[in-house]
Amino acid sequence: RKEVEQDPGPFNVPEGATVAFNCTYSNSASQSFFWYRQDCRKEPKLLMSVYSSGNEDGRFTAQLNRASQYISLLIRDSKLSDSATYLCVVTSLIQGAQKLVFGQGTRLTINP
Amino acid sequence: GAGVSQSPRYKVAKRGQDVALRCDPISGHVSLFWYQQALGQGPEFLTYFQNEAQLDKSGLPSDRFFAERPEGSVSTLKIQRTQQEDSAVYLCASSLAGRGLFTGELFFGEGSRLTVL
Numbered sequence: 001r002k003e004v005e006q007d008p009g010p011f012n013v014p015e016g017a018t019v020a021f022n023c024t025y026s027n028s029a030s031q032s033f034f035w036y037r038q039d040c041r042k043e044p045k046l047l048m049s050v051y052s053s054g055n056e057d058g059r060f061t062a063q064l065n066r067a068s069q070y071i072s073l074l075i076r077d078s079k080l081s082d083s084a085t086y087l088c089v090v091t092s093l094i095q096g097a098q099k100l101v102f103g104q105g106t107r108l109t110i111n112p
Numbered sequence: 113g114a115g116v117s118q119s120p121r122y123k124v125a126k127r128g129q130d131v132a133l134r135c136d137p138i139s140g141h142v143s144l145f146w147y148q149q150a151l152g153q154g155p156e157f158l159t160y161f162q163n164e165a166q167l168d169k170s171g172l173p174s175d176r177f178f179a180e181r182p183e184g185s186v187s188t189l190k191i192q193r194t195q196q197e198d199s200a201v202y203l204c205a206s207s208l209a210g211r212g213l214f215t216g217e218l219f220f221g222e223g224s225r226l227t228v229l
Contacts, residue, residue, distance in 0.1 A: 008152070043203060043220035044155065087154050099168065100145070100218070102154035 003027055004090050006103035014111050017078050021106045023071045023088030033064055035073050036087040038105065044087055047073075075108075083110045114138065118204050118221035125194045125228050133189045133224040135204030142210035145218065146179055146189050147203040155203055161187060162210050194228045201225045 006023045013019050025033075033050035048055065050062040050071050061074040071088055088103035117136040125131050137144050143162055147155035148171075157171040163184035172179070176194075181187040191198055205218035 004154075006154075043222050044218075045220070046217045099157065099160075101157065102147070104152075104154040 001026055002104075003101045004088055004103040006086075006088050006106050008104055008106060010107040010109055012109045012111060013078060015078060015080055017110075018074065018076045019078055019108065020072060020074045021086055021088075021108075023073075023103050025069050025071070025088075025090045025101075027090070027092055027101075028069065030069075030090045030092050032091040033062075033071050034089040034091075035060075035062060035071075036089055036102070038085045038087055040084075044102075047086070078110045080110050080112060083108060116204055116206055116219050116221035118202075118224050120224055121222065123224060123226045125226065127195060127228055128193050129228075130190065130192045131194055131226060133191075133202050133204075133226070135187045135189070135206075135221060137185065137187070137204070137206030138208075138219055139185075141206035141208050141219070143207040144181055144187050145205045145207075146187070147205065148173075149201045149203055149223070151200075158189070158202075191226075194226075196228050199226055199228045 004025050035047040036044040037047045038044040048057050048062050050064045052064050054063045059076045063072045085105040085107045087105045089100055091100045119134045123131055145160050146158040148158055149155045159172055159179045160168040161181040164181050176192045178190045201223040203220050203223045205220045207218050
């Protein structure tokens with residue numbers, strides 16, 4: 001089983017729709033959680049951190065459920081520019097060194 | 113430039129050839145990571161440096177892979193006797209924070225796309 005698992009999609013949704021992705025992780029000692037965005041043939045870029053209390057950044061809402069070991073990302077009122085691959089990232093501190101593990105990504109296409 | 117710079121952007125190698133991929137991180141960044149990304153997959157961890165110290169190389173797939181960061185700045189990932197399964201994008205990322213202080217923001221380079229024929 002992979003340490004971080006995501007539904008690869010693709011998700012095809014109409015502009016203006018709400019879409020949600022989930023990500024599960026297997027290491028209960030994981031400390032920090034993030035969503036990255038990767039456009040086609042580009043490098044990944046940080047979208048937002050994920051906190052236990054949940055956090056919102058404009059149209060994006062991230063949630064963390066430690067008990068069930070999953071993270072979610074909700075995108076409201078989706079725009080064409082939201083089309084990208086969304087990567088779930090989990091970090092753990094192992095022997096003083098940070099280990100960051102990426103999920104395989106969920107591909108999202110917003111259709112006009 | 114202000115970002116992470118990687119070279120070459122594209123590399124075509126014949127099977128068995130050695131390759132060297134270079135990463136120039138953001139100036140002053142303590143942490144440097146190498147990732148391998150196959151088509152349709154997420155980045156897979158290869159190795160991590162804090163300054164010049166290689167603290168984690170658990171992700172290197174074989175002893176044909178070697179990375180160094182001798183002066184705590186520029187890093188080189190070397191792949192010896194390349195195989196077709198080494199074809200991927202090799203991403204370098206840096207972070208200002210060091211051990212235990214990581215905030216999660218990695219700054220990635222655009223990657224080096226390696227194709228082994």
